[in-house]
Amino acid sequence: MKRVVITGAGTVNALGLNVPDTLEAMREGRCGIGPLSFQDVERLSIQIGAQVHEFDETAHFNRQQLSLYDRFTQFTLIAAREALAQAGLEFSGELAARSGVVLGNSGGGMTTLDENYRSVYEDGKNRVHPFVVPKLMNNAAASHVSMEFNLKGPSFTVSTACASSNHAMSQAFQMVHGGLAPVMITGGSESMLCFGGVKAWEGLRVMSKDACRPFSANRNGMVQGEGAGVFVFEDHDHATARGAEILAEVVGFAMTSDASDIVMPSKNGAARAIAGALQDAKLNPEEVGYINAHGTGTAANDKTECAAVADVFRAHADKLMISSTKAMHGHCIGGTGAIELLACIMAVRDGVIAPTIGYEEPDPECALDVVPNVARDAKVQVALSNAFAFGGLNSVLALRRV
């Protein structure tokens, strides 16, 4: 089996329009959540989110491209450009034929849907732009990445709600690990901060009106974000042969399904995914120094997740650090696991643990070291990234320092 390393990373999210700015914001515990701005926002009862501002799509794409790129595709392409520039890879011949793209995404082109539904239902128009379908399809981002970088191997989109990115990265890992592809571009993106997108979430009554405070006793729900995270997963020997800089090694993963409830999480399903990732990576629980939590800031998730971590790690649960960066970049749904993997890379590579900001009151049911409010310097050999989706679909990845 091949060892798999990460040789490039890119992102766009509310904390920054690239990786260095995002990691700086995470180190400083900055909050990307603020008032939402888009058409009809005044008709929402939830008016906050981690929206990407100061983003000028016309600086990156021409008019023709923009007629085909929904916002989730735009974020993906910009993140992919950053990741591939860092990796220093160009694809041709055999390398191009075997390398591919697996990305996570949940909602597809939600802003495209929203705008076009508004146009036909509310404005009464009977004609829509000819590219609505190729713009809103969930696989649009993966396809455009394959086209821009000449990736001709296995490419597809994984859609498992809030675990989409982790499932996608698990697939990409498996492909490189098994020797199917020397390089896979992977991660995920989401952009559903539009009237219809937030209105749908509002209906569930799990959204906070003021802030995301994971693990804090006074938390009152989740806050949505948007953005993309894209990584270059590469065969270790291929990377070292060309002298590439290695950010971290991906050492294992696991996927489980709760098979119990469409929205309520299960401790057992989460614990099996965490334990499975340790087993796949041949790790002792004591080697794990940091977990990037799913940590949505809802009562249901946070209690279940902490109980699952306590079950798997037993005495070591009190020694490891676990933080939720969603309080900073929001819950980026299908892209969230990819953006959160950046915090895991920062932990193992830079020895900096991103904090759980917004933490105000200890909760006895979440009595772990959640790195409250302030980032911490700590040497970490192994970091896990948790994702537990609606529908009971879970995926956990393990990264090791190189």
Add this chain to the structure above:
Amino acid sequence: MSVQDRVIKIIADQAMIEPSDVALNDTMEDLGIDSMALVECIFALEEEFDIEVPFNANEPGKSDFDISSVTSVIAGVERLIADQSG
């Protein structure tokens, strides 16, 4: 139909029982209404009476809207109708 009867009908629909089987002092738990059914119930009440019910599923006990029994839900709806009418 009175507000009371309309509320009871909505609760009974969610609990999948006859309105006559709903007792005023029943709790949502007594009626087998779980957290998802409760969110649907709140939505149905909002639609039926054209009101906004303050309710966060993360902290159902802390909401201003008292859901501890059928009686308290009826009283809550009546208050919201009075507060939000016109």
